[in-house]
Amino acid sequence: MREDRSPILELQGITKSFGGVEALRGVDFALSPGEIHGLVGENGAGKSTLMKIIAGVHTEFSGRFLIDGQETHFRSARDAHSAGIAMVHQELSVAPDLTVAENVFLGNQPTNRLGLVQWRRMAREAGEQLARFGIDVDPMSRLGDLPIGLQQLIEIARVLFSGARIVILDEPTSALSPPEVERLFATLRRLRDEGTAIVFISHFIEDILRVSDTVTVFRNGRKVAETASAATSKGALIEAMIGRGGEALEHSYSDDLMLPRPSDSAVVLKVDQLSLARSLKDISFEARAGEVLGIYGFMGCGQQELSRILFGKLKSDGGTLAVDGKPKTFASTAAARRAGVALVPESRRDMLFHQEPVYKNISISILDRISALLLKPAQERDIAQRQVEQLQIRPPVVGLDLGMLSGGNQQKVALAKWLTYPPKLLVLCEPTRGMDVGAKNDVINIVRDLRTKGLAIIVLSTEPETVLSLADRILVLKRGALVREFKNEPVSKDRLLEAA
Amino acid sequence: MASSETALAAGQRARGLAPFLRSQMRNIAPFLTLIFLSGFFALASPSFATLDNLGNILTQVSVTGIIAVGLTFVILCAEIDLSIASIANVTGIAVAYFTLQESYVNIPNIPLPGAAAILLAILLCAFLGLVNALGLTMIGIPSFIMTLAMMQIAAGISALLVRGQIAYKVPGVITTLGSGSIGGIPWIVIVAAIMLLLGHLVLTYTRFGRYVYMVGGNREAAEYSGLNVKLILGAVMVISAVCSGIGGMLGVAHFGSAQQNEFDTYLLDSIAAVVVGGTSLFGGRGGIGNTIVGLFVLGVLNNGLDHVNIDSFLKILIRGLILLAALVINVYAQRLREKAVE
Numbered sequence: 024m025r026e027d028r029s030p031i032l033e034l035q036g037i038t039k040s041f042g043g044v045e046a047l048r049g050v051d052f053a054l055s056p057g058e059i060h061g062l063v064g065e066n067g068a069g070k071s072t073l074m075k076i077i078a079g080v081h082t083e084f085s086g087r088f089l090i091d092g093q094e095t096h097f098r099s100a101r102d103a104h105s106a107g108i109a110m111v112h113q114e115l116s117v118a119p120d121l122t123v124a125e126n127v128f129l130g131n132q133p134t135n136r137l138g139l140v141q142w143r144r145m146a147r148e149a150g151e152q153l154a155r156f157g158i159d160v161d162p163m164s165r166l167g168d169l170p171i172g173l174q175q176l177i178e179i180a181r182v183l184f185s186g187a188r189i190v191i192l193d194e195p196t197s198a199l200s201p202p203e204v205e206r207l208f209a210t211l212r213r214l215r216d217e218g219t220a221i222v223f224i225s226h227f228i229e230d231i232l233r234v235s236d237t238v239t240v241f242r243n244g245r246k247v248a249e250t251a252s253a254a255t256s257k258g259a260l261i262e263a264m265i266g267r268g269g270e271a272l273e274h275s276y277s278d279d280l281m282l283p284r285p286s287d288s289a290v291v292l293k294v295d296q297l298s299l300a301r302s303l304k305d306i307s308f309e310a311r312a313g314e315v316l317g318i319y320g321f322m323g324c325g326q327q328e329l330s331r332i333l334f335g336k337l338k339s340d341g342g343t344l345a346v347d348g349k350p351k352t353f354a355s356t357a358a359a360r361r362a363g364v365a366l367v368p369e370s371r372r373d374m375l376f377h378q379e380p381v382y383k384n385i386s387i388s389i390l391d392r393i394s395a396l397l398l399k400p401a402q403e404r405d406i407a408q409r410q411v412e413q414l415q416i417r418p419p420v421v422g423l424d425l426g427m428l429s430g431g432n433q434q435k436v437a438l439a440k441w442l443t444y445p446p447k448l449l450v451l452c453e454p455t456r457g458m459d460v461g462a463k464n465d466v467i468n469i470v471r472d473l474r475t476k477g478l479a480i481i482v483l484s485t486e487p488e489t490v491l492s493l494a495d496r497i498l499v500l501k502r503g504a505l506v507r508e509f510k511n512e513p514v515s516k517d518r519l520l521e522a523a
Numbered sequence: 524m525a526s527s528e529t530a531l532a533a534g535q536r537a538r539g540l541a542p543f544l545r546s547q548m549r550n551i552a553p554f555l556t557l558i559f560l561s562g563f564f565a566l567a568s569p570s571f572a573t574l575d576n577l578g579n580i581l582t583q584v585s586v587t588g589i590i591a592v593g594l595t596f597v598i599l600c601a602e603i604d605l606s607i608a609s610i611a612n613v614t615g616i617a618v619a620y621f622t623l624q625e626s627y628v629n630i631p632n633i634p635l636p637g638a639a640a641i642l643l644a645i646l647l648c649a650f651l652g653l654v655n656a657l658g659l660t661m662i663g664i665p666s667f668i669m670t671l672a673m674m675q676i677a678a679g680i681s682a683l684l685v686r687g688q689i690a691y692k693v694p695g696v697i698t699t700l701g702s703g704s705i706g707g708i709p710w711i712v713i714v715a716a717i718m719l720l721l722g723h724l725v726l727t728y729t730r731f732g733r734y735v736y737m738v739g740g741n742r743e744a745a746e747y748s749g750l751n752v753k754l755i756l757g758a759v760m761v762i763s764a765v766c767s768g769i770g771g772m773l774g775v776a777h778f779g780s781a782q783q784n785e786f787d788t789y790l791l792d793s794i795a796a797v798v799v800g801g802t803s804l805f806g807g808r809g810g811i812g813n814t815i816v817g818l819f820v821l822g823v824l825n826n827g828l829d830h831v832n833i834d835s836f837l838k839i840l841i842r843g844l845i846l847l848a849a850l851v852i853n854v855y856a857q858r859l860r861e862k863a864v865e
Contacts, residue, residue: 336746360749374747376740378807387737388748390730397728440748 029092031056031220032077032189037086039072041427044418046072047084048244054189054220059211061231061252062224064241064264065431065459070224071113073241074191077222078110079103109187113194113430113457117178119167124149126166127181156180157206172199172321172485176207183210190214191222194457196230200321200485201520208234226459228257240264261460279513283495288312290348291479292333292364292448297342302328304504306342310448310479315470317494318483319519325503326483327369330452333481334366335359346447360388363447365440369456371433374440377426381416381436382407384425388440410439415465431462438469448479455489467492487516499523549801549808549856553816553849556799560820564827571830578709584822585715586611586774588815590793592722593766595814596759598797599726600739601806602666604763606655608790609677610648611771612783616681618644618697618772619690619781630688637694644772645765651677652764656757666760674790681783689782693775701776711773718766723811735759739806795842796821799849801856820845 030053039047047069054060062070075081076088079097088095090106097103103110117126124142125132127149133141149162158176166174179195192211196204211221211234225231231238232252240248240263248263292310297303302325310316320326331337333344335353344351346362353359359366365388368374376384386393386403393402407421414435416428425436434454441449454470455463470493474480482493490497497514499507499522507522544551565572590607597604620632621640635643651673658669693701700710726732734755738745746752770789775781800817802809824845828838 334747334749355751355753356746356749357751357754365749366747368747372744374744376737376744376807378740379737383733383737387733387745387750390733394730396730398730398733 033089035087039084061235061238068241069244107188110191124162293345317490317497320500365446369453382421568830588715589770593763606670606673607767608786610767612786614768615771615775648768652761656760660753701773
């Protein structure tokens with residue numbers, strides 16, 4: 024039935040390049056009303072670029088762009104918005120200091136005849152909308168006080184209920200817990216049945232197969248496949264994405280995995296009775312050299328706060344830290360760095376300089392090791408070049424502005440910052456979030472390699488797959504408390520989810 | 524590897540001239556403004572484009588230039604210092620306060636040897652800068668408010684020291700540097716040039732300079748990279764105060780007197796020089812080169828308006844409009860650049 028509807032949106036021969044690098048090459052794409060269209064592809068394959076063209080973010084490109092059969096050219100995201108196109112971007116874009124209700128109605132608050140905001144009506148309607156989505160929060164609470172997962176759900180809800188005819192979701196599920204994902208899918212299906220056209224981008228191929236009607240695969244800026252979801256499989260999609268037999272790259276982690284016997288090497292980090300306001304309660308654990316310690320928990324379980332305390336970005340209310348047996352209270356991140364602690368936070372934006380070249384991004388954390396007073400740019404570039412080659416960062420040009428790199432390559436740069444002079448303790452938050460299979464695998468190999476070199480590594484993630492693929496020992500964090508330790512025993516996705 | 528680098532470089536060149544010019548907007552626009560203004564005044568007045576007058580312009584922008592060196596550091600870090608003029612004033616007054624004055628000057632001052640007077644004056648401005656630094660980094664007062672308070676505090680100290688009187692004498696070396704010249708070149712121009720050069724070298728070639736740009740470019744990222752952001756911010760506030768102090772001491776010698784409110788116009792002039800030159804108010808972009816162009820734009824404008832015999836009240840309005848235009852370009856250039864990198 025859907026096939027005989029004429030497309031609401033049609034793109035023909037779209038080509039777009041950034042600084043001489045072609046991100047899209049002659050891509051055709053069509054979207055029909057009442058369709059959920061899944062997009063898969065490695066980082067940098069061109070999915071997000073295409074969606075940003077549709078959403079009016081990128082306005083310079085070549086090719087034909089038709090809406091309802093009429094040729095259109097958006098000059099801004101506002102044009103796209105008035106044409107009924109709404110997008111949830113990969114990075115959270117909410118106003119944390121405004122209330123939940125204000126965020127839901129951002130830009131079109133209900134007003135009375137004098138132009139004054141009708142707060143009561145706004146709060147009531149926001150509450151109703153969110154309730155339809157299964158979110159139960161006080162619409163007048165400050166958005167920034169809510170857990171990140173909830174903030175993301177509220178942003179999605181806002182876009183879904185904005186009345187748009189075309190809704191684009193870029194990696195909407197990465198920060199959501201399984202029940203939240205279920206709720207999102209139910210809502211998407213309902214909107215589809217009401218005639219909305221939905222584009223769904225995700226690295227979780229199971230999610231794509233479950234929720235979408237059609238799947239399109241991108242590779243190196245080209246569309247390489249488009250099929251009905253029912254007619255394909257995860258293996259086939261992965262193969263199309265990376266252009267080689269990809270089965271071996273991705274475990275399902277549904278079967279039990281045996282964790283090794285706990286290491287008895289030197290304790291690098293000892294955390295005792297750490298607590299922080301409402302976020303962390305009496306956390307105690309140890310991290311050992313040559314061991315990857317996984318800390319798993321749902322969004323908002325306190326992982327983020329824990330990682331910040333370890334790196335001196337946040338101060339704990341109580342408890343002690345010891346590195347190599349010496350008690351430490353970090354007054355600044357600089358003090359933590361000097362003590363041999365390194366952190367890669369979950370948001371790349373937080374630790375990278377997008378307007379600076381790659382080599383300056385890589386050298387910034389080790390400048391004091393390279394130069395006392397005067398900079399040595401040649402040496403900086405050499406060091407960066409080595410890291411770029413070792414981590415296979417693409418394109419391998421250290422002078423390129425960081426913002427020109429794809430997300431996965433930026434994540435590698437974030438890691439590269441710490442690797443020239445390896446720290447004693449490396450804390451990684453969501454090291455593979457939003458990455459494609461190939462880049463994910465690269466990062467996993469890098470981390471394993473660092474473990475062999477004797478670093479103590481802590482991996483914090485809300486994705487069971489990430490923890491399972493990396494950790495030798497796993498702690499489960501639930502509402503700020505450690506509730507379970509897995510060591511020297513079988514563990515699986517199910518067992519982890521159950522413990523959290 | 525080398526071949527892919529060449530290919531990419533070629534790709535970047537292939538982007539063409541227009542995008543390159545757009546990304547360099549913040550450097551090009553002030554320069555064009557300078558050329559335009561110079562050309563305009565040269566045509567409008569025969570006395571403008573002379574070597575003598577160039578000397579005048581250089582001398583006129585020197586004190587602003589010295590103060591603007593430190594301010595460039597502050598603005599590169601995306602902070603602001605509103606106390607520069609007051610600190611310049613109090614430092615100039617302090618160095619006179621510690622110098623033996625003529626008998627008709629009725630100030631209960633403390634005469635000391637020249638070197639001691641200079642040292643105390645420098646210590647005073649460094650201390651005031653340190654207070655700015657502590658307020659900003661330890662207590663967390665936004666620099667805009669913190670330095671607004673310091674502006675009053677420094678003005679208050681000035682008032683207490685001179686009590687409405689005027690002092691004239693400063694140590695000999697300061698007198699020479701402020702109002703003397705060597706081989707026809709005023710010492711104050713040489714000092715300004717040296718300080719601008721020094722500022723440029725520090726920002727471009729030292730580790731500290733890199734930190735300043737990185738903290739200004741993305742403060743959060745600087746902190747996650749393990750930089751001591753508070754230390755860097757504190758340092759730029761002290762640098763700004765010391766540059767202001769030096770400008771103040773030489774300024775007092777240049778004007779021949781030390782009195783209350785003597786430097787008031789230098790606050791706006793210095794900020795204008797840095798921003799008109801194209802250093803980003805959002806931090807991380809720009810530098811001393813921009814500040815120098817900005818200084819000349821202001822200098823040519825002030826000087827040129829005198830040559831064309833314009834209503835002196837209109838002058839103020841024109842300066843305001845030029846500053847507004849520069850701010851528009853500044854913000855616009857930032858947006859273009861962000862778009863290019865995205």
